């Protein structure tokens with residue numbers, strides 16, 4: 001196991017009715033800006049619960065943060081924070097709203113030339129407006145990590161800072177009951193791929209992280225299809241919600257290598273073609289598993305045995321079967337697993353490779369050896 005320092009400062013308020021706890025979680029002297037998306041929180045009762053919990057606070061609101069939050073929209077919120085003197089941000093929504101709020105938190109305190117450089121040039125974040133969140137879509141883990149993904153035109157870029165980890169996150173599974181089957185499936189697949197990207201590398205004798213990751217994979221494989229078949233089952237939603245948080249709150253990733261190739265190629269698919277984030281991952285991950293089967297052999301065999309009980313046949317046969325079972329799980333969740341499924345052809349690959357190069361994604365993987373040519377091979381394998 002590699003050495004690490006781990007701290008997760010986000011207080012989690014989990015369970016039905018926990019939105020009320022934001023009344024105690026935010027300091028009373030703060031002026032709070034509630035940031036949300038297209039308004040689903042107004043039809044599912046979440047907005048009413050949030051406003052009730054903010055009784056007695058000085059607060060305002062900013063709506064309209066899009067899926068794959070857009071820089072120009074977020075900069076309007078930054079302006080509002082500065083002109084109105086908000087000193088606390090409350091994100092209410094899915095990963096896009098939480099990510100967008102993290103950027104607002106950092107950009108509102110940014111002293112440099114252009115806040116886009118936080119993403120483009122990875123300029124360090126030194127000060128932020130504090131933030132908390134009410135999560136309505138279990139998927140990204142953004143509710144208790146320091147990551148954020150923001151889009152500007154076709155550029156979809158990532159920044160990370162411990163300073164933007166939310167101070168608290170409310171996770172009430174009840175809020176997820178209004179999600180469409182598509183968004184439920186996307187969330188399960190996103191959490192599954194986060195786990196895989198921190199697990200499917202090479203062994204470093206990190207038994208706790210491995211078995212924790214395997215527990216999350218088992219849970220998502222068991223509960224994901226149930227969430228589609230019995231959409232009112234709150235117990236299923238609770239298990240998915242907690243899995244998604246644990247998949248990317250840093251815990252399974254400490255002391256082990258990670259391979260974010262699937263996410264980085266996936267961002268180009270969303271940036272260029274608008275494909276839902278999770279649906280890019282279900283297309284790219286099986287191809288990464290196929291192309292990198294030698295580099296990942298030991299962990300692929302462990303995955304085959306511990307997740308799918310595959311113990312007979314040659315190593316190659318077990319790996320093939322594990323990849324097929326992964327694809328079958330994605331198909332069960334109703335997400336695409338090939339570029340053909342989303343109507344892309346070979347001509348689109350040049351566009352994607354150029355975007356990867358433009359964004360500096362030229363040395364991906366746990367070995368930093370996935371060049372644009374290997375990314376091309378991965379994409380060609382994804383048909």
Ligand SMILES: NC(=O)c1ccc[n+]([C@@H]2O[C@H](COP(=O)([O-])OP(=O)(O)OC[C@H]3O[C@@H](n4cnc5c(N)ncnc54)[C@H](O)[C@@H]3O)[C@@H](O)[C@H]2O)c1
Pocket residue numbers: 037038039040044066067068069093094095096097099136137138139140141142145147148149175176177178179180183186187190248277
């Ligand atoms: N910060 C991270 O660590 C991290 C990790 C992975 C992905 N991401 C990013 O997060 C974004 C995706 O976030 P997401 O998957 O949570 O989806 P999302 O926030 O984009 O939401 C998807 C859709 O679901 C709707 N929605 C949300 N909650 C709802 C509810 N309870 N009922 C009905 N509709 C609801 C939203 O309005 C939106 O239309 C992408 O930009 C992705 O790149 C971030």
